[in-house]
Every structure is written in C-alpha cells, then in structure tokens.
Amino acid sequence: MLLPTPETMPQTPIFSSMLGSSCSGQVQPDMGERCVDPVYQDGNIVSGSLEALIERLVPTMDYYPDRTYIFTFLLSSRVFIHPHELLAKVGQICIKQKQQLETGTEAEKAKLKSFAAKIIQLLKEWTETFPYDFQDEKSMKELKEIAHRITQCDEENGTVKKIISQMTQNLLMALSARSQYQEIREKFRQPVTDKGTILKNKPQSTQKDILSVCCDPLILAQQLTHIELERVSNIYPEDLMQIVSHMDSLDNHKCRGDVTKTYNLEAYDNWFNCLSMLVATEICRVVKKKQRTRMVEFFIDVARECFNIGNFNSMMAIISGMNLSPVARLKKTWSKVKTAKFDVLEHHMDPSSNFCNYRTALQGAAQRSQTANSNREKIVIPVFNLFIKDIYFLHKIHTNRLPNGQINFKKFWEISRQIHDFLTWKQVECPFEKDKKIQSYLLTAPIYSEEALFIASFESEGPENHMEKDSWKTLRTTLLNRA
Numbered sequence: 001m002l003l004p005t006p007e008t009m010p011q012t013p014i015f016s017s018m019l020g021s022s023c024s025g026q027v028q029p030d031m032g033e034r035c036v037d038p039v040y041q042d043g044n045i046v047s048g049s050l051e052a053l054i055e056r057l058v059p060t061m062d063y064y065p066d067r068t069y070i071f072t073f074l075l076s077s078r079v080f081i082h083p084h085e086l087l088a089k090v091g092q093i094c095i096k097q098k099q100q101l102e103t104g105t106e107a108e109k110a111k112l113k114s115f116a117a118k119i120i121q122l123l124k125e126w127t128e129t130f131p132y133d134f135q136d137e138k139s140m141k142e143l144k145e146i147a148h149r150i151t152q153c154d155e156e157n158g159t160v161k162k163i164i165s166q167m168t169q170n171l172l173m174a175l176s177a178r179s180q181y182q183e184i185r186e187k188f189r190q191p192v193t194d195k196g197t198i199l200k201n202k203p204q205s206t207q208k209d210i211l212s213v214c215c216d217p218l219i220l221a222q223q224l225t226h227i228e229l230e231r232v233s234n235i236y237p238e239d240l241m242q243i244v245s246h247m248d249s250l251d252n253h254k255c256r257g258d259v260t261k262t263y264n265l266e267a268y269d270n271w272f273n274c275l276s277m278l279v280a281t282e283i284c285r286v287v288k289k290k291q292r293t294r295m296v297e298f299f300i301d302v303a304r305e306c307f308n309i310g311n312f313n314s315m316m317a318i319i320s321g322m323n324l325s326p327v328a329r330l331k332k333t334w335s336k337v338k339t340a341k342f343d344v345l346e347h348h349m350d351p352s353s354n355f356c357n358y359r360t361a362l363q364g365a366a367q368r369s370q371t372a373n374s375n376r377e378k379i380v381i382p383v384f385n386l387f388i389k390d391i392y393f394l395h396k397i398h399t400n401r402l403p404n405g406q407i408n409f410k411k412f413w414e415i416s417r418q419i420h421d422f423l424t425w426k427q428v429e430c431p432f433e434k435d436k437k438i439q440s441y442l443l444t445a446p447i448y449s450e451e452a453l454f455i456a457s458f459e460s461e462g463p464e465n466h467m468e469k470d471s472w473k474t475l476r477t478t479l480l481n482r483a
Helices: 050-057 067-077 083-101 106-129 137-154 159-183 217-232 237-246 259-284 289-309 312-322 331-336 340-348 352-371 384-397 409-426 436-444 450-460 466-482
Strands: 039-041 044-047
Touching: 044 409, 050 067, 050 083, 067 106, 067 237, 067 409, 083 106, 083 137, 106 137, 106 159, 137 159, 217 259, 217 289, 217 312, 217 409, 217 436, 237 259, 237 409, 259 289, 259 312, 259 384, 259 450, 289 312, 289 331, 289 340, 312 340, 312 352, 340 352, 352 409, 384 409, 450 466
Parallel strands: none
Antiparallel strands: 039 044
C-alpha cells in the first residue's frame, strides 16, 4: 500500500474557504465522557481547556481537523503556550496513537502509514503558515523528534522520510529569507533641518520634486501600491498576534513588543509616516503659489487613484500629509485649489462613526476582490493603523478565558477571521510594472521635520495672526541659534 502524500489527501483550500460565515465541516470524533470539553456551537468549538483544544489539533486514524481550526488554534495558541511546548505536547499525543497502532498486523501497518500521512500534513501546514514558530532550537528539536518517530512508520520505502526532508528544507529556506529581510534594516530618512535648505527665496535649479520624476497621478499611485504590497508581504500572522499580546498603548500606534518580532510592523508603520511627511514636504517647500497649488491638486489626484485601486493605506497617508498643520494653514494656496475631489476623499476617511464610510468602501473592495478575475481587481490594502486598532480592541473587549477557566475560543475565531482577510489580500501579486526611478524617489527623497515644515510653510505664506507670528519668530530664533 502506497503512503498517501499530503497533496493527495482531501483538503479544503486553506484560504478560499477559510473562516467564512460558518466554520462547520469539522469531523467530530467520539470524545466519550469529555463531550463537554470542548464546547460546540453550530458545529464550531467556542470554548475548551487548552488540553482539549490541543487534542482536537492532532489527527487520528479517522479524523483530520478542519484547516480553519488548525489556522485559528495555531495562531491563538501562542497566547497560552510557547510553540516548542505545543510541539512537545503534539509529539506526546502522536507517540500514544502510534503505539496503539503498532500491533504488527498488515492492517495495522496500513493504518499506521495513513496516520503518518496525516501527521505530516499537519506539520506541513504548520511550517508553511507559521514558519517563525520554528526559529529557536527548542522548536526545531521537537519538530525533528516528531519527524523521527513518524519516519519509523515507513522505513521500508522511505516515502515519509523524503516528504519530511523536503518539508524541512522549505522551512529552512523560509526562515532564511525572513532573516535576510530583517537584516536589511530600512535606513530611516533623517528629516532635513539645515537652514540653508529651508530658508531660501528661490528653489535651487537642480532640486528635484515629485512632479519632475512622475507627473502622472495614476502611475504614482501604482508605484505606491507596489511599495505597499512589498511591505505587506513581509508581515506574518504571528507578527499580528505579537502586537495583540504586547501593545501596552495605542499612543501613536507604536508597537511595544519584542523589537525582533515586531520589526515588520514598525517598518510598515514608519512607511505610512514617511509618506505623509513626504507629501507635506513636497507641498511646503514649493515657493511659488501657482506651483504649490498644482502640487496639492496632484496629490489629491494621486490619493483618488489610490482609492480606485484599493490602496487605502497610501490614500490615508496622503490625506494625513495634506491635513498636517503646516500644509493646512496655506490658505492662499488652498483658495486656488479645486477642492471638490479632496472633499470626496475626506468624506471616505471621515473618522465619525468609527470610520463608517471607510469601512463601507473597504467592504466593497473586499467583495470586488473575491469575485475578481485579475490581480488588478484583487488589490485590497487596508489602512494598517485602523486594522491594528480593530484587532487590538477585539482582544481587549473579550477575555481570553471564561469564568469556568476554559479558553474563550469564540474570541479567537473572530481574530483569526480578520487576520485571515489580511493574509488573503497580501498574497496578491502587484500587476503594475515597477518603475525603479519613481520608487527610489519615494523611498529616499529628503523629508522635513515638523519644525522644518512650519518654517517652510511660513516662508511660503507669512503668519496671519499673533499666534503664528510668535511661532514663526521662535522657530527662526531657534534655527539661527543652532547655526
């Protein structure tokens, strides 16, 4: 009898059907007297002890857990148990089941091979979806221990050994790729504060601006989408659970967990801030009002194209940049701007009613993505800070455990549902041609500090009231004293 490979085992697609309105479809083995642990509702586990939930994770001869359950439990389990400890418990259950099948008869040998195939499938899904769980030596040791025992189920033709070897190789490649990405730390751009750069009557003839690099709003929106998808692709589900577990405060949306585990989130958050400041810099440093008006209208058009694409994160960053005080105070400039399109954008990002308008637009983009035939229509890039807030508050308003001590698994179904959506969106391959020149400018062009933005803004349009005059005087004095 040939050992069934994971690829030939009947499976529901890991993403297309995962976490729909119902997570039914789990085969429920006879739990005997333990039927009250875990607790089911409409065919789904809603609570249970950690031990019972782990038992539901491990396949048996007649049972394989639904992939939605595998994803949700592996995602949430790190809140209660370290991955290497979970692996050890899984290994212990495997040993017990393996021993029960080791009677020596041909029928039991066939069952043993079938059981081995299911364990391999579980390990394969685990290592592919959560490779970072295996970054430390303890987890790798436990994985090798389970693999060694499962290999013994098929010592005759070595099929299991080959599959496990390939799985391990893929895991090591995934860990290596992620490690390399983290080592290439983004060089955060230092804000420009030099007085010679800011206090000027005329821009230097050799000085570039975004319009000299790209004057087509659609193309710039496409390049921004490229950058967004590249950064999103390096965010993993366990990263998002880290921020749920370690975010002590939402002030400035800063991650307060292990820096090595939240770096990708920090880098993405930093990108949003840099884009906002770049937009403000490009506007404030333009001396002539007519050109400044053109710059404002250009970014409005870029934001609108981002919205049409489904790139809400860049759209929000651009709007945030134009709403910064140094830009917003340029009344003479804004009086010349055709603001109808900007008003529409601000309506979509209106924070009232918990960003109801934005959420409606996001839902529409998500529905379009589900039925899309092309990658162009599949793009959904949510406003990341709002996405993180949603996960965080979902975590805060529901307890991890119920009064009876059981894990509130219903909470983690909902968290995994939202994280799954994000994972689905991040897998979209960007359909737009990459322009290295434009991207280089977006990622490396100088950006002003908040102080420098105000100075440039006052240089463009002088202070209009006593408060602004005092601020302008203080800023000039401070800057000149630094010289």
